[in-house]
Amino acid sequence: MSSDMVVLKNVVKRFGNIVASNGINMNVRRNEFFSILGPSGSGKTTLLRIIAGLERPDKGRVIINEDDVTNIPPYKRSIGMVFQNLALFPHMTVYNNIAYGLRLRNLTEDEIGFKVKESLRLMRMSPEVFANRKPSHLSGGQKQRVAIARALVTQPAVLLLDEPLGALDLKIRQHMMLELKRIQRTVGTTFIYVTHDQGEALVMSDRIAIMHEGKIEQVGSPREVYEKPRTKFVANFIGEANFFEGVMREGFVETNFGKIKVKEEIPASRKVIVSLRPERIRIGNAAVGSENMFKVKIIDLIYRGDTLIVIASLEGIEIKISVPAIHPEVMRLERDKDTWIGWNSGDEAGIFELED
Amino acid sequence: MSLVEKLLSSARKHRSLAIALLLGPPLTYLTIYFFAPFIITVLYSVGLIGGRGTLTGNISIKFYRQALRWVYIKVFYNSLILAALATVGCLLLAYPVAYFIAMKAPKKWRNPLVVSVIIPYWVDFLLRTYALMNIFAMLGIMFRYDAVVIGMIYDYLPFMILPLYASLEKIDRSLLEASYTLGASPWKTFIHVTLSLSKPGIAAGTILVFVPAIGEFIVPTMIGGVSVTTIGTLTWDLFLKFHDWWRGAAVSVMYIAVVLAALAIYMRKVGELEI
Incomplete structure (x- = not known):
């Protein structure tokens, strides 16, 4: 078994004249908390969407768990995704939001109920209190947790997170950073986390890729990219x-x-x-x-x-x-x-x- | 104090006056053209107004008893079925159109496409029905029930497309993407997310088509001729052919009661969706 969970090989993606991914090579290891850090417009979200299958690369290969998934649609990939706006289904309860992915996988209603409750507890949310609430009756931090639970409950090979903490205020954001780290350690799933916030990346990541104008400038541990930046951009962007x-x-x-x-x-x-x-x-x-x-x-x-x-x-x-x-x-x-x-x-x- | 501030503060002081001024014109209009005719209709239906507009002073339910005759009930039933067929037809035709404009068409084309849905309806209702009569005559389907249904679908289609478009256009694309990443195919995503979230549009469009379609008069008369009788044509006949204003009024009041009852049941169902 390869130590890499996600491999991008020379991925190129253009939107009109804009080159969002300019020949990206990237390896994300198994069970790793990997961050893609860059300013807005650097192409980090596009890269995440290419891994998810929501965008198709013009060139290059996407490999997840040793399978070439470049031409596989998102619903056949083993991924979970937490969206920037969380994208909870507004017409469904918390329970049904989390059960959504499980119902598509032909589990019995007993198994589904068990897994939904288990995942809510992992998020430190009481199933009795929250299972029957609609997303509109949740706080920002609670929505966050439900979105993560929904994406993780199907046990995907990799969890993709697109700046999910952006909308939260500072205190809750700091708390959620530590929570995410805890959750990642508990479930051991590979996390790929996109952010423009160097603080988030430094606190949570095992390794960080710093993106700039469609290219990866440097990949390394938080300490490496902070203390030994390889380019002026990295030195300026981090710290x-x-x-x-x-x-x-x-x-x-x-x-x-x-x-x-x-x-x-x-x-x-x-x-x-x-x-x-x-x-x-x-x-x-x-x-x-x-x-x-x-x-x-x-x-x-x-x-x-x-x-x-x-x-x-x-x-x-x-x-x-x-x-x-x-x-x-x-x-x-x-x-x-x-x-x-x-x-x-x-x-x-x-x-x-x-x-x- | 600027003029605007002065106006605002005096408006705050004379709040009830402002409300009266705002509500006055529409209330007057509704009273003269809606409430008064409706009350007169009710007075006719219970026999309080007699021949030549004289007041009789006696309330009677005999006109309702006459209106409850089997032939009339059958007309009610026919009208409801016809309206239901037209509504279902509109929904089936309108959904793909609204879906395409809201979800598939490029953003800059959405407004022009919506306008293009409405433009044909700037031509007068009657003229369009005449045009339809010519086409149906060529096809040889005039005076047939299916021609009446098709005509009604044609006339009410935009009232279904527009609310559907409005509710589909509001759906956040990331919800569809979230569904894909959770393992749902495009078809399952459509059923569980898109269709579910467009229910308010379906509800609004259904009401906008079904309610006026029950009372539809022109299409059944012009395209159906004598072969299709609806509440609309029945009321017309009672008032203007037989000059039986009392029975006509009773049928009208019953028609309003039926529509209100149907609406109440429907709205309660829709309310349960709670989106």
């Missing part, structure tokens, strides 16, 4: 980053404000961009002794509770620095005052070659 443009020299990058010592090896005299996470930059006395030290002027201080965001100007370039709010240096930071910032080589998130 926050400062970017310094310069020219590569032996062991350092020459910028218009000075030399930056770096670890990465890139052939000399190439134009490059150095990316640096705000939390990797030290400030004030803590910066003293760093390999890279610069004098900056503080433009603004933004208090975020757990952290303090310092906006500083380095020769006219705006720099973001994130400091824990309990850091001893915090008291000394004042607007319009000069201070030091610093970091060591190897602290940079990445160096990206600029194409001419």
